[in-house]
Amino acid sequence: MITAENIKTMIDHWLSTPVNGYFGQSYGCNVRDQLLKNLSSFSADRFIEKMKADIPILGELDSSQLSIVSQQSGFENVYIYIKLGNILIEVGSNNTEQDYNQDFYNVTAS
Numbered sequence: 001m002i003t004a005e006n007i008k009t010m011i012d013h014w015l016s017t018p019v020n021g022y023f024g025q026s027y028g029c030n031v032r033d034q035l036l037k038n039l040s041s042f043s044a045d046r047f048i049e050k051m052k053a054d055i056p057i058l059g060e061l062d063s064s065q066l067s068i069v070s071q072q073s074g075f076e077n078v079y080i081y082i083k084l085g086n087i088l089i090e091v092g093s094n095n096t097e098q099d100y101n102q103d104f105y106n107v108t109a110s
Contacts, residue, residue, distance in 0.1 A: 002057065004085050010055050011082060011089055027054045031092055044068035051082075 017028040029051070047068060052058045058066060061084075069088070071079045081088040 004087055007055075007057065008084060008087055008089060010057070011051070011084065014051060014054055015089070015091065029054075 014027070015029050015031055019028040019030045020026060021028045044067075048066065052066075065085055067083045068091075069081050069083045071081070073079060080091040082091060083089075
């Protein structure tokens, strides 16, 4: 049986994998590109569509079970979360930071 914790682990993996991180696959999230854009240009719908395309089991969830939420902190900080049921997964948190020295990302690695 797949639990919410299993799905959270899948989403954490997706967040930490760069797009095209696996040879010949578009699987992955360009979270850094999203976080560096103007807040008004961030598209939560496109972000969730890409996540559902890469993790097919998420296609079974409706918008009340899977969504993007944000929290304003001060004048300049906005924290973005993926809401999976009652679980909040921070987008761009330290546990989703990518080590760009891994072989699967560096295409010129020997």
